[in-house]
Amino acid sequence: MSIPVVTVGEAQDDLVGGLERLHGPVTVVRRCAELAELLAACQSGLARAAVVAEGSGELTASLVDRLGAVGVAIIALTDNAEESTRLQGIGVSAVISSVESAALAERISEAVAQFSGHRSATSGLRDHGFAETGAALRPGPAEPAEARESAGTGQVIAVWGPAGSPGRTLMAVNMAGELANEGKSVLLIDADSYGASVGAVLGLLDEAAGLAQACRLADQGLLDTESLLRVAVPVAMKSGTFRVLTGITRADRWTELRASALALVLERAKEVAEVVVVDTGFCLEADEELSFDTMAPRRNAATLRSLELADKVFAVGSADSIGVPRLVRGLAELHAAVPGLKPEIVLNKVRASAVGRSPERQLREAWERFGPATAITAFLPADPGAADAALLSGTLLLEAAPDSRLRAGIADLVCARDQRNRRSSVLTPTAKRRIRG
Template identity: 75%
Template sequence: MSIPVVTVGQSSEDLVGGLERLHGPVTVVRRCSELTELLAACQSGLARAAVVAEGSDELTVALVDRLSAVGVVIVALTDSASETARLTAIGVTAAPAGLDSAALAGKISGAVDQWSRPKPFQAGDSGFADTGAAIRTQPGAVESDVSAEPSGAGRLIAVWGPAGAPGRTLVAANMAGELAAAGNSVFLIDADSYGASVAGLLGLLDESAGLAQACRLADLGQLDADALLRVATPVALKSGTLRILTGITRADRWIELRASALGIVFEKAREIADYVVVDTGFCLEADEELSFDTMAPRRNAATIRSLEMADTVYAVGAADSIGVPRLVRGLSELEAAVPQAVPLVVLNKVRASAAGRSPERQLRDAWERYGPAAAIAAFLPSDSAASDSALLSGCLLLEAAPQSGLRLAIAELVCAPVQRKRRSSVFTSTAKRRLKG
């Protein structure tokens, strides 16, 4: 069966014309004048493959994923070694511009055959609103202990919680700080597409949105360890250094956090750091799927991608009569959106004035009666004075209030499992020198 192909651009050897004259395994069904026309033709179901003879520098991860979602592979012609490497990194089959038509037809057939083979989920999967399942990994058992043996990469910790300001950012930032102070190399990533606030919490006057920059480089296939370290903001602690990818500076910039590019950022961060702590958004809805444009970007894809790629998920809820029911409902939504996640439940802002005498016992009893199957992993005491002092000085609790009960509880939660089963660093010696520099 002949493979329908659409093309864009004209090579010096007119390989496209040669394909048309082959009458072999491929059939050119349309010549397009620009990439936008090619994209429209592919999304209409006209072709199984696209040949880009000119303008390969305009190809991005987002565009490749968009075509892959409708079953179209891309073959680009280039004689540049650097461009070939970039194209390969974003999932494009590269071929020399001087390739003869028969060999090009073979390349196209091979690319289509490879795409058709069953394959496991990859981190750079589609970030578009096709279906909710399109950005999920396959359900399966997931080890939730941060001390589990690594699989050749750093551990990714996602801190999530329902609406209502349960303290996600405070917990995430201080978890990252405690891990860094314990001698680990740590990235803190603000992936909240609604209200990014890590920069504000730490007093960083950042208007560059480090995560958006990293996603842009990932989308172009240009994100490597050096580039990631350049866009990250280093924060020196009393002991250790924390690298931060700050969040978007305005809520309307959420479109810059596409799931496909974000997945690449996470993987690259895991290659060069012991721990990657992600402060996520609250919303897990897939209401974008109701849009008439099924290829539209998903605002909540950043949160879902963070959760599905995480080795450990902490679900943070406020310990009061409003926060606890919200957390219960939120855990149900989390299970539906990311079924493979095994969250560790953390009740924050625990205080007698909101839960009664012996608040931990009261909350545990109520949780066992009405809550989901997941047990409460930790209680974080309310300490408004310490929190306010840290916020006012733009630093973490370990520096502003080292003896605070809240600080000690966070340190025990995130560092105790690591100390119980210490593992060797995933840094290469080169990466370690880069972070120290």
């Protein structure tokens, strides 16, 4: 069966004529004057492939995903090596403009075949709210072999929890600090599209929405390791350093955190850091706009994509009569939104005043009776004094309260006991006074 193709660009006359004379694998069904017309034609279901003969600079990762969502692979003609690399990075198959018609037809067939294979392998994503296809549905030929060989090997850790301030940011920030304290290279990402607060917690007053900047570069195919490191803010501790991609400065900027761009950011982040810690938002529901327009941006896309791509997910809830039921319901939603995910369950703010005597025992017994099958991984004690001291000084627990049980509990989650530094290099105020004396 011949593949229906739409084209755009001034060079399309020779291009179209050459393809039509083949009378074989592809058929040009429409010649478009501009990219917007091509997009409309593809969204109407007219084609399975789009050939951009001119104007490839207008292609972005978001546009590629919009076409991918309706089953269209993109092939662009360019003689610029840098542009070719950029296009390949956002999922576009790039060929030289002087390509012969037969070779171009073969390239179109390969791109469509590879794209269809990726769509089949990931078709379940849309059934669970993933309208934007992102990296998971990018056609295979668009990624050069050398890029695949140099893919990052860093681990992605996502911290999620239901509504109600269970302590997502507290955990994510201090996990990043503890990992950096162990000598690992760490990148902390604030992907909360409702209430980004990592910058405020760390006292970063010159917050410039680093993640939004990185997503913008990724969408344009311009995000490399150097540019990622430029927009990531370094946070220096006395025992190490880690970098932060701060969150959006206003809630109405959520449209800048598209799933496709964030997936590219996470891919690049794994190349610059051994561990990538992502502080996610709470909401998992599919946006109402999806009922009317599958191409609409989704506010919860950043959270869903982070959870989908994470190597490990920590689900945190408050250890009280409101927080625990919220977490139980939230875990059901989490499994529905990201099938197959097996999160580590953490109960935070554990205190006898909210649960009763022997709070950990009571919480565990209640969880075994009424909670999901997944067991609780850890209990983090309530320590408002230590948490407030860290927040007031804009630092981490390992600096503001290095001996606190809360700090030790978070460290145990991400650092193996036999590998943890027995004594933090951070000196307590008492120790400092002794040294001065």
